[in-house]
Amino acid sequence: MTDSWRQPRRLLLVALGALTVFFLMAPTLVVVPMSFTASNALTFPPEGLSTRWYEKMVTDPQWSTGFLNSAKVAFLTAILATVLGTLAALGTVRGRFPGRGAVNGLILSPLIVPVIIIAIGMFSVFVRWKITGSIVGLVLAHTALAVPFVVVNVATSLRSMDRNLEQAAQSLGAGPVRTFRRITLPLILPGVLAGGLFAFITSWDEVVVSIFLTSARFRTLPVEMWEQVRQVVDPTVAAVSTTLLAVTTTLLLLAFVVRRQAPAR
Amino acid sequence: MTTAGRPIDGSSERLDRPALVLRGLEKSFGDVPAVDGVDLEVRQGEFITLLGPSGSGKTTTLRMIAGFTRQSAGTIEIDGADMSQVPPYRRDVGMIFQNYALFPHMTAAENIAFPLEMRRASRSEIRRRVAEALALVKLEGFGGRYPRQLSGGQQQRIAFARAVVFHPRLLLMDEPLGALDKKLREALQLEVMHISRQLGATVIYVTHDQEEALVMSDRIAIFNRGRIEQLGRGEDLYDRPVSLFVADFIGDSNILRGWFERDGDGGWLVRDASRWRVGAAATARAALDGDRAAALVVRPERLRIVDPGDAGAAAAGANTVEASVRDVLYLGSIRKYELTLPDEQTATVRQQVGGNERVWQPGARVRLTWAVDDEVLVSDPGGRPSRPGDVPTAPLA
Structure with missing residues (x-):
């Protein structure tokens, strides 16, 4: 009965939504056709069709090294952030100690503090520690940025978990460690894995902090792209962008699938 | 399960020792006492129910026995060993929760195997005992199912099997049947009771x-405001409540409030122009310190309705009170009368439906009568003096 006035409003809403999605996606998606161009210039629309820039990306050692470095850093970051983030979530969700809210805020602060400020701060400290331009420094920095994503994911899982299950395990003879390994961890695993994937992605496409903490001898893929775009505008960048995009999208989808695997309560 | 004839010596120590002893158990959350001095001794193989309204401290007491909540004061002894400082996983106590608390990522069989694995039982022993436990709760063939594939009643049976499979020293149950519908609940009450007896388990329910509580328990502990108000068999609690709270909580009660006056071995309960005789036994049990505000408790099935004009219908020496019938409720095997007393208080009478009994209609003026032996005298801490000039009683604690 109310459809008569609802219909136009609904259409307007759909149109607005579609437009928003287009503005968000278009700049990203434009690189995909550009990467298949046959010409030597980065142009849109692309001229001709070729996969030569993908060949160059794979064969050029500068790109393949960057790719490998990014993968290494992201992998180590994901592991470190997942372990630390899971422990932090356990502490802040289950623990009862003074200043719990403040600790939680501090852990989540990298989500709010501008990345450039974090980058400058870390750079000045890491220079003194002599770990700039190394994988160690970058992994530590990315871990700080990635931990909040793990904490948020794991905390959500923990809050939705029935605490009686842990008490039941204890009454059946399981100490704290075995209770965690056999009961808590399996039940929050979807949250842990999703957090880990988010941590990987965070590191994988991070560029601001990486610019400060990498050197000519140790560069990640996004930093390599940044350097290349500033010098020669070569369609290889578009090919690399498309590859990055594909990896990130795949991991994000994976994270959502994993998140839904929460066991029925 | 009698201990008669067994010599009291070292060889029978295990069986003569209480399964659980609570002494001066207290727990406060902040300034609020949840459990305020609980003493309880439970025999081996006994089925004890902690009964009380919500917030009376019964669940907190159970959680302290399990070790999930640390007591503020007092001691907990299980099988003669002080458990006050022992973590829950070393207390060897089986617990059953209202929401079952089955591990959702494990099958029914894996759930039951869990406590055995924690005790490092061998693989073959685990297999054998899991099968036994499944048979015990009549769920053979359900071992491979996940909890979400089982009904509520089946889940609670698996939870029961999991809690008894390792032969715990105590079996604790926290409103385990509360989430089930009435029919299933009644069936499971009997089953839980029978299996517990069969296993010889000591149960705190x-x-x-x-x-x-009345159906299942050997003894019942009535909780009120963090204390055990009365401990005893169901019959004791029903027939001889020690306080107005217990009388009101267990079964339906007719309560006549007034002022107790001692007279020889017995006495009188006086209110306005009415006087009711109180027997010597009831007076002795109530152990009131002198004349004071008190109440008579009479169960609805102990009251008889008679014609007010028929003086002979009430036995000589019986107590009576005037009343008028307000409602008559026919409930199949019994007829329930709601009556109004002269001071606007209400009374309930249960009458067996036999076919020959006299049926009273709403509005009828009648007389209620009961034998002196059928009444219980309790003190009435909230009572007021019934006669002018009486001093007020001590304020309610």
Whole structure:
């Protein structure tokens, strides 16, 4: 009965939504056709069709090294952030100690503090520690940025978990460690894995902090792209962008699938 | 399960020792006492129910026995060993929760195997005992199912099997049947009771359902404001409540409030122009310190309705009170009368439906009568003096 006035409003809403999605996606998606161009210039629309820039990306050692470095850093970051983030979530969700809210805020602060400020701060400290331009420094920095994503994911899982299950395990003879390994961890695993994937992605496409903490001898893929775009505008960048995009999208989808695997309560 | 004839010496120590002893158990959350001095001794193989309204401290007491909540004061002894500082996983106590608390990522069989694995039982022993436990709860063939594939009643049976499979020293149950519908609940009450007896398990059962408590328990501990108000068999609690709270909580009660006056071995309960005789036994049990505000408790099935003009219908020496019938409720095997007393208080009478009994109609003026032996005298801490000039009683604690 109310459809008569609802219909136009609904259409307007759909149109607005579609437009928003287009503005968000278009700049990203434009690189995909550009990467298949046959010409030597980065142009849109692309001229001709070729996969030569993908060949160059794979064969050029500068790109393949960057790719490998990014993968290494992201992998180590994901592991470190997942372990630390899971422990932090356990502490802040289950623990009862003074200043719990403040600790939680501090852990989540990298989500709010501008990345450039974090980058400058870390750079000045890491220079003194002599770990700039190394994988160690970058992994530590990315871990700080990635931990909040793990904490948020794991905390959500923990809050939705029935605490009686842990008490039941204890009454059946399981100490704290075995209770965690056999009961808590399996039940929050979807949250842990999703957090880990988010941590990987965070590191994988991070560029601001990486610019400060990498050197000519140790560069990640996004930093390599940044350097290349500033010098020669070569369609290889578009090919690399498309590859990055594909990896990130795949991991994000994976994270959502994993998140839904929460066991029925 | 009698201990008669067994010599009291070292060889029978295990069986003569209480399964659980609570001494001066207290727990406060902040300034609020949840449990305020609980003493309880439970025999081996006994089925004890902690019964009380919500917030009376029964669940907190159970959680302290399990070790999930640390007591503020007092001691907990299980099988003669002080458990006050022992973590829950070393207390060897089986617990059953209202929401079952089955591990959702494990099958029914894996759930039951869990406590055995924690005790490092061998693989073959685990297999054998899991099969036995499944048979015990009549769920053979359900071992491979996940909890979400089982009904509520089946889940609670698996939870029961999991809690008894390792032969715990105590079996604790926290309103385990509260989430089930009435029919299933009643069936499971009998099953839980029978299996517990069969296993010889010592059970501490928490509920707020008095009928459940009466059906299942050897003894019932009535909780009120963090204390055990009365401990005893169901019959004791029903026939000889020690306080107005217990009388009111267990079964339906007719309560006549007034002022107790001692007279020889017995006495009188006086209110306005009415006087009711109190027998010597009831007076002795109530152990009131002198004349004071008190109440008579009479169960609805002990009251008889008679014609007010028929003086002979009330036995000589019986107590009576005037009343008028307000409602008559026919409930199949019994007829329930709601009556109004002269001071606007209400009374309930249960009459067996036999076919020959006299049926009273709403509005009828009648007389209620009961034998002196059928009444219980309790003190009435909230009572007021009934006669002018009487001093007020001590304020309610």
